[in-house]
Amino acid sequence: MKKIAELGRKIILFVLPLVCGLVGLVAVEREPFLDSFYQCIGMYFINYGTTPPNVWVEIARWTAPLVTASWVVMAVGMLRRVLGSWMRYFREDSVAVYGSGPAKSILLEQLGRQGVDGGKALVPAHRYILAGPEEENFAFYREHRQELEKSRVYLQCRCLSVASAKNPRLRFFCPEENAARLFWRQRGTYALSLRQRHRLKIVFIGLEKLGEELLVRGLQNNIFVPDQHIEYHIFGDGEQFESIHPGIARMEDPVVFHREPWYAQLALLEQADLLLVLEQEGQIKLLDNLLLATTRQEIDVFAGAALTASPLAEHPRLRLFAWEQEAFGPKVVLDDILLARAKAINLRYSHLYNGVDETAENRESEWAKLDAFTRESNISAADYHPVRLEMLAEQGLSASAEKLSGETMEILAELEHIRWCRYHYLHNWTFGHPENGKRKDPIRRIHTDLIPYGELSEEDKEKDRENIRILLSVE
Numbered sequence: 067m068k069k070i071a072e073l074g075r076k077i078i079l080f081v082l083p084l085v086c087g088l089v090g091l092v093a094v095e096r097e098p099f100l101d102s103f104y105q106c107i108g109m110y111f112i113n114y115g116t117t118p119p120n121v122w123v124e125i126a127r128w129t130a131p132l133v134t135a136s137w138v139v140m141a142v143g144m145l146r147r148v149l150g151s152w153m154r155y156f157r158e159d160s161v162a163v164y165g166s167g168p169a170k171s172i173l174l175e176q177l178g179r180q181g182v183d184g185g186k187a188l189v190p191a192h193r194y195i196l197a198g199p200e201e202e203n204f205a206f207y208r209e210h211r212q213e214l215e216k217s218r219v220y221l222q223c224r225c226l227s228v229a230s231a232k233n234p235r236l237r238f239f240c241p242e243e244n245a246a247r248l249f250w251r252q253r254g255t256y257a258l259s260l261r262q263r264h265r266l267k268i269v270f271i272g273l274e275k276l277g278e279e280l281l282v283r284g285l286q287n288n289i290f291v292p293d294q295h296i297e298y299h300i301f302g303d304g305e306q307f308e309s310i311h312p313g314i315a316r317m318e319d320p321v322v323f324h325r326e327p328w329y330a331q332l333a334l335l336e337q338a339d340l341l342l343v344l345e346q347e348g349q350i351k352l353l354d355n356l357l358l359a360t361t362r363q364e365i366d367v368f369a370g371a372a373l374t375a376s377p378l379a380e381h382p383r384l385r386l387f388a389w390e391q392e393a394f395g396p397k398v399v400l401d402d403i404l405l406a407r408a409k410a411i412n413l414r415y416s417h418l419y420n421g422v423d424e425t426a427e428n429r430e431s432e433w434a435k436l437d438a439f440t441r442e443s444n445i446s447a448a449d450y451h452p453v454r455l456e457m458l459a460e461q462g463l464s465a466s467a468e469k470l471s472g473e474t475m476e477i478l479a480e481l482e483h484i485r486w487c488r489y490h491y492l493h494n495w496t497f498g499h500p501e502n503g504k505r506k507d508p509i510r511r512i513h514t515d516l517i518p519y520g521e522l523s524e525e526d527k528e529k530d531r532e533n534i535r536i537l538l539s540v541e
Contacts, residue, residue, distance in 0.1 A: 161192070311494065
């Protein structure tokens with residue numbers, strides 16, 4: 067509808083001098099229509115040769131060149147964009163960006179000369195980022211699917227996981243998920259947990275999509291020792307999330323969804339090892355009240371544009387995380403390392419257990435065979451792996467499975483089992499014995515191995531140890 071309205075305005079502006087000229091020459095001066103039409107068309111390119119006989123022709127004489135000039139400017143601008151797109155395309159690093167709002171601006175600013183503003187038409191590029199609303203992104207992809215078939219496309223989507231796309235050249239990304247992964251990676255939670263002997267209290271003020279992703283990623287990545295106790299306290303509207311994810315209650319680290327407001331638990335906020343304030347309506351006022359009500363010296367704030375531009379952004383007790391700037395950064399959106407590692411893990415399993423050759427072609431074909439749940443499970447394993455490497459490096463231990471002591475291998479295997487269980491709990495799997503005698507029943511979502519590591523058979527423990535060997539062998 068907007069495109070039609072815009073086109074209509076352009077047509078009206080273009081024909082206005084023609085209409086005025088015809089009114090002045092045909093209706094007022096009674097000149098022949100074809101002669102008048104020819105003179106009016108000529109006014110778009112050359113000046114009217116004589117004194118205009120009336121005001122209608124005078125208006126046409128002045129407006130026609132202006133209309134022509136505006137179309138010339140538009141044509142030059144379009145030609146410049148097209149030529150610029152092709153020049154970037156031949157450099158083999160071009161990225162066309164589509165969408166609206168802050169995401170597009172952030173991406174183009176950080177891409178620099180590599181970025182191409184796609185506008186509303188498909189321009190030549192090696193990669194494409196669709197950063198608009200989901201409906202708009204999917205509509206654009208469907209419209210140009212054939213042309214995009216050989217290009218990498220990164221599509222912003224909050225309702226589907228990165229593992230949902232079966233086309234290897236299509237990659238979904240969620241800014242809140244990106245921000246959550248980046249935050250836990252950058253915040254140094256392992257070092258903090260180590261100082262606190264792995265007894266932590268982490269408080270969220272606010273939830274929504276960003277908070278949900280932070281909680282989900284935190285539960286799967288903040289796993290440091292088997293007997294840790296990390297509490298997550300949520301102040302926000304978490305009733306729906308809690309109801310949809312009853313498996314959270316089966317995890318060793320408790321998650322408490324508070325029904326009372328944050329200011330009713332000031333002592334908890336003071337004691338918390340991490341206090342996260344999510345972006346939300348009225349965030350600036352909330353922070354002002356929080357600074358007044360507590361004396362804690364560090365508050366992690368997921369800042370939006372309004373807070374970043376306010377004087378409160380400079381407050382020494384606030385540690386700002388510009389989550390949109392971080393999550394929409396090209397290095398994050400275009401980063402395929404996580405997905406590539408997950409595919410490599412899956413291929414290594416296929417090689418060891420099914421004799422599949424480890425080739426680039428098989429990496430994609432084996433990945434395509436998986437359902438979305440199993441893909442996401444591999445991504446979860448790949449996402450936790452940097453935490454494992456960080457812990458080994460902190461202890462001065464080698465990341466080679468052959469050089470690890472039996473004790474260290476046992477701890478890593480148990481932590482991996484905990485992560486695996488948590489992934490299943492988050493998807494509402496429970497312990498049980500399938501009637502068909504197999505280890506799992508994906509329909510009923512039950513698995514025989516959803517028990518503490520110490521209760522596993524030696525054979526099952528060896529599978530967890532083998533998982534560690536595989537994970538440490540993958541780049």
